[in-house]
Amino acid sequence: xxxxxxxxxxxxxxxxxxxxxxxxxxxxxxxxxxxxxxxxxxxxxxxxxxxxxxxxxxxxxxxxxxxxxxxxxxxxxxxxxxxxxxxxxxxxxxxxxxxxxxxxxxxxxxxxxxxxxx
Numbered sequence: 001x002x003x004x005x006x007x008x009x010x011x012x013x014x015x016x017x018x019x020x021x022x023x024x025x026x027x028x029x030x031x032x033x034x035x036x037x038x039x040x041x042x043x044x045x046x047x048x049x050x051x052x053x054x055x056x057x058x059x060x061x062x063x064x065x066x067x068x069x070x071x072x073x074x075x076x077x078x079x080x081x082x083x084x085x086x087x088x089x090x091x092x093x094x095x096x097x098x099x100x101x102x103x104x105x106x107x108x109x110x111x112x113x114x115x116x117x118x
Contacts, residue, residue, distance in 0.1 A: 002028065002064065003076045004057045008088065011079035012060045015044060022046050025054075025061030028077075030068040034104025036097055038071065040090055070094075071107050 004012070016023045024047040033039040048054050048063045055062040064072060075092040092098075095105035 001074065002055055002062060002072055004060065004062065005076065005078040007081075008077045008079040009057050009060050011088075016060070019044055024048065025063050027063045027065075028068070028072060029065055030071045035099045036104040037106045039104050040088075042088065 012026050016026075021044070023044045025045060027041070027043050027045045029041040031039050031041045045063060048061070049065065051066050052063045053066070053069050055064070071094050072092065074094065075090060078089045078091070080086060080089050090105075092105060094107045096108045098105045
């Protein structure tokens with residue numbers, strides 16, 4: 001299961017309400033990239049795909065594709081707003097290594113191909 005903190009749910013709700021496109025939820029995915037090999041991807045989507053796992057977080061629905069789900073299962077997502085900046089913070093128990101940027105990671109079974117963080 002993937003969980004979003006109340007702060008993350010409110011942030012996604014603000015993004016949805018300010019979007020000019022119809023939005024059904026938040027897609028969370030794993031893509032190749034970053035200095036540790038895998039990166040988190042977040043984007044608003046109009047609707048889920050037929051093979052997605054759908055997680056109901058109250059006012060926000062989360063869509064996860066079947067290839068990303070095993071790498072994200074058990075993850076918690078928070079939204080942090082501080083003097084240093086704001087953004088999503090990922091706590092992923094499947095990550096065996098993360099880079100300093102906080103958005104790139106590797107898992108024990110499939111680390112991806114490392115690239116530069118930019």
